[in-house]
Amino acid sequence: MDRLARRLILYGVIAGGIWGVACLGSAQEWTPLFNGRDLSGWKVPEPNPFWRVVDGVLVGQSDPARTGSMLWTQKEYRDFELEFEARWDGEIDSGVMFRKPELQLQIGVSRTLRRDMTGSFYTGGSERYPEAGQAREVDKVLKPGEWNAFRLQARGNTFTVWINGRQLVQYTDNRFAGSAPIGLQIHAGVDMRIEFRNLRIRELSSEPAAGS
DSSP states (O other): OOHHHHHHHHHHHHHHHHHHHHHHHHBOOOEESOOSSSOTTEEOOSSOSSEEEETTEEEEEOOTTOOOEEEEEEEEESSEEEEEEEEEOSSOEEEEEETBTTEEEEEEBOTTTOSBOTTOEEOOTTTSSOGGGOOSSGGGTOOTTSOEEEEEEEETTEEEEEETTEEEEEEEOTTOOBOEEEEEEEOTTOOOEEEEEEEEEEEBOSSOOTTO
16 A cells, blocks of 8 residues: 555544544434433422323323413523424414523414414514414324424524424524523413423534534
């Protein structure tokens, strides 16, 4: 093997090592948010008629007064990928809260728009559901009454949602920049039940990774 070939191989090894370190730096390992046994790692409301674990599934259900509830992670997150499966029947109003000020990934029927906005971003204020943050053709991917796989990515000012493997929305907004706990919602005034399983998260760097 001549000297030039050796140099090319050496450069390739070095470049591969640097790329590998960069990739490792862009995302940590996946960490479970729910252990399938109890509510460890979550801030549980007191009293708690809303949230319980049944056969390895996290169940959120309205109380008789329909007062609503939030279940928050103990840890705060800024840039992350969150994956989970959710299942529900009938009309619900739920979602995943994150960032500061608060941004919401809607699951179910919006109280304000009176239609299903699953996969869309609720921003609050007068705009509520900005056009650019609304999921498109969600009815083509949702499986009513069955488990639906969600993936939420928050990186810098860009927020992306996939449902059952299909990307439905990518929304950019500079307002939602702060770290915050991740919350699961039972909306007040609604008689509803939603189930979650396989919740896991990995933290990301603020810069998009190549090919993401």
